[in-house]
Amino acid sequence: MVVIECLNVSRKFGSYVAVNDLSLKVEQGELYGFLGPNGAGKTTTIKMLTGLLRPTSGSCIIAGFNMQTEPLKARSALGYVPDNPFLYDRLSGREYLQFMAELYNVSRDGLEAKINNLLNLLELEDKSKELIQSYSRGMRQKIALAGALVHNPSALFLDEPTVGLDPRGARVMQEILRELCRRGAAVFITTHQMSVAEKLCDRISIINGGQIVAEGTPQSLLTEHSGYEGRTLEELFLHLTGAPEQEDLLRFLE
Numbered sequence: 001m002v003v004i005e006c007l008n009v010s011r012k013f014g015s016y017v018a019v020n021d022l023s024l025k026v027e028q029g030e031l032y033g034f035l036g037p038n039g040a041g042k043t044t045t046i047k048m049l050t051g052l053l054r055p056t057s058g059s060c061i062i063a064g065f066n067m068q069t070e071p072l073k074a075r076s077a078l079g080y081v082p083d084n085p086f087l088y089d090r091l092s093g094r095e096y097l098q099f100m101a102e103l104y105n106v107s108r109d110g111l112e113a114k115i116n117n118l119l120n121l122l123e124l125e126d127k128s129k130e131l132i133q134s135y136s137r138g139m140r141q142k143i144a145l146a147g148a149l150v151h152n153p154s155a156l157f158l159d160e161p162t163v164g165l166d167p168r169g170a171r172v173m174q175e176i177l178r179e180l181c182r183r184g185a186a187v188f189i190t191t192h193q194m195s196v197a198e199k200l201c202d203r204i205s206i207i208n209g210g211q212i213v214a215e216g217t218p219q220s221l222l223t224e225h226s227g228y229e230g231r232t233l234e235e236l237f238l239h240l241t242g243a244p245e246q247e248d249l250l251r252f253l254e
Contacts, residue, residue: 001028002061003155003186004049009058011044018044020210021058026155026186026203031177033201034190037241041210042190046157049188050080063154076104079148083160085140089133093124093143096132097150104151118146121176123169137164145173149180156180158189162196174200194234204233208241 004026011019019041026032036042047053049060051067051074060067063077088096097115106114119125122142127135132143141164148156161177162170177187177200191197197204198218205215214221214236221236222228228236 002026003028003063004032004188005059005061006045006049007059007061009045009048009055009060011041011048011053012056018210019048019055022207022210022212023058024205024212024215026188028154028184028186029181030202031181031187031189031200033197033204034188034207035192035194035197035204035237036190036207040207040241042207043159044210045207046080046159046188046190050078050157051075076151077153078155078157079151079153080157081141081144081148081159081161083163085144087132087140087144090131092129092131093119093135093139093146094128096143097146100147101150106151114150118149121172122146123172138166138169141165142169142173145176154185156185156187158187160191161189162191162193170196194232194237198233206237206240213240 002025006022006024009019009022010017022041022045034042034045044053048055049062049067051071054068062074065074065077067074088099091099094115097118101111101115116125119128122145124139124142124146127139132140135143141161145158145161161173165173174196177189181187189201201218203215203217204221205212207213216224218233222231222233225236228239
């Protein structure tokens with residue numbers, strides 16, 4: 001079942017084309033990596049998929065609901081954690097999750113147990129009564145994820161999910177994402193950490209200049225591009241996005 005879908009989506013800002021006729025699909029239970037250099041169109045695409053930006057043309061569909069024609073149903077089926085999430089600093093972590101549950105009309109039956117489970121899972125129970133303004137960058141990332149999960153979304157979007165996390169926190173985050181996929185969610189992440197994408201994602205697309213230039217499993221991307229079998233995803237990414245070759249950099253520094 002397709003949970004996340006872009007159909008010929010474009011977005012213009014004046015004469016500038018940020019995303020150009022982009023199409024992609026993410027299946028139920030799939031962890032999809034969306035990679036690209038700064039300015040490639042990643043954040044614009046996520047904002048269209050989550051309803052924060054309206055496409056100039058094309059359609060975004062979440063769990064069968066068109067974001068343009070059925071926005072409330074589409075948004076109720078997704079969770080979103082940006083790279084720098086907005087949080088209510090004067091709420092405690094527990095109060096924030098209760099607020100998010102009310103926002104999504106989550107039933108109060110079993111809600112306290114669900115909140116406790118999320119806090120324990122993300123190792124925030126000891127800090128749950130403290131104000132969010134006292135949280136570190138990593139803790140803020142965790143409580144934002146908990147808030148995005150409180151209504152059991154079918155689609156989860158994360159922009160740089162491991163930024164600000166220590167190695168243990170990053171490992172916990174990755175295990176949570178894999179478990180969500182096992183339970184049937186579609187998870188869509190952006191990251192600049194190629195090793196994380198290569199290890200974690202079922203499929204990957206690379207976007208450059210507002211268009212997808214490659215898509216497939218991490219292994220298939222390497223085998224399908226001549227000369228890159230046995231090399232790293234980072235090397236292929238740099239090649240496809242036009243990064244300068246090492247000899248060019250050395251020549252510049254001479």
